[in-house]
Amino acid sequence: MHLVTFMHEGRPTVGIADEALSKVQPLPANVAPDMLTLISKYDDIKGSLAGAGAAISLAGVELLAPIPRPARNVFCVGKNYHEHAKEFAGSGYDSSAKEIVPEYPVIFTKPSSTVIGQGAAIPQHLDTTDSTDYEGELTVIIGRGGRGIKKADALKHVFGYTIINDVTARTLQHQHRQWFIGKGIDGFCPMGPAILTADAMPDPTKMHLKTFVNGELRQNASVADLVFDIPTLIETLSAGITLEPGDVIATGTPAGVGLGFTPPRFLKKGDVVAIEVSGIGRLENPVG
CATH class of the missing domain: 3.90.850.10 (Fumarylacetoacetase-like, C-terminal domain)
Structure with missing residues (x-):
């Protein structure tokens, strides 16, 4: 699975991308408000991620660092x-x-x-x-x-x-x-x-x-x-x-x-x- 963070509807959003990194399914904010939360909860929620929202093209969005601001150095x-x-x-x-x-x-x-x-x-x-x-x-x-x-x-x-x-x-x-x-x-x-x-x-x-x-x-x-x-x-x-x-x-x-x-x-x-x-x-x- 490829996970990305990108700007969507005015906020950083976590999503599941295809292997070619051409499309992404945004994850709901209540499931994964950011990548650090997703990582910490992954074992509990990974089974439900396949039902993420409709895919959108990554070509027209700003792709951020997967973890835009790591918690530590x-x-x-x-x-x-x-x-x-x-x-x-x-x-x-x-x-x-x-x-x-x-x-x-x-x-x-x-x-x-x-x-x-x-x-x-x-x-x-x-x-x-x-x-x-x-x-x-x-x-x-x-x-x-x-x-x-x-x-x-x-x-x-x-x-x-x-x-x-x-x-x-x-x-x-x-x-x-x-x-x-x-x-x-x-x-x-x-x-x-x-x-x-x-x-x-x-x-x-x-x-x-x-x-x-x-x-x-x-x-x-x-x-x-x-x-x-x-x-x-x-x-x-x-x-x-x-x-x-x-x-x-x-x-x-x-x-x-x-x-x-x-x-x-x-x-x-x-x-x-x-x-x-x-x-x-x-x-x-x-x-x-």
Whole structure:
């Protein structure tokens, strides 16, 4: 099932979209007033969702991020593909550690104010260092919360999957050592276009990610190439942090980001970044 949030009759509305993301059935506000409520109630109401209202075309509506304002910061994972870890280590922008491939997951966060939706402009002008980069990432949405979740049980806690572009001001990332300022700029977290529910993707390692800039393929990797897989990430985060329904975990980006080129190929106004993950769809945003 593909779930989206879109503007309908003057308000953000949750709906069930077809696989092509061409049509959507709006859900009644008393069933799902927003995506976070739907996620928290999903086990109780999923049997009744098939009777949603008449489908309307998505072509004429504004598609928002599936979770327009996450309740907490977005959890993110750094250097989580082997080849990207190597390109980052050799770029001169990594001031975080000496090792190339980390021994343990590198976790940071982006504030919820970074989240924008499909088609919204990435505000590159807010990066005064002119070093804005893209990072296409498969992203996990937590369904059942909990603390101390074991790897063997981790996928039972996944509600679904979406796409995030972990946009980054590379110079700020390097200057401030920790990555929050370089990655926390308003609008630097495009999310969408939909959430693919976990029951439609029982094995996320079968998914494949591609990122295009102005139509040029830049990133191309299998989720199976993650250094730390999704169950490991959930176990690591939940060891001491209680995960909550609707929490968002961006799992890391593969090689092919702008800093990996010589010279770096950072984003400029007018560029268009498109990220595809098999089964989910295509997240596309212009650079403003």
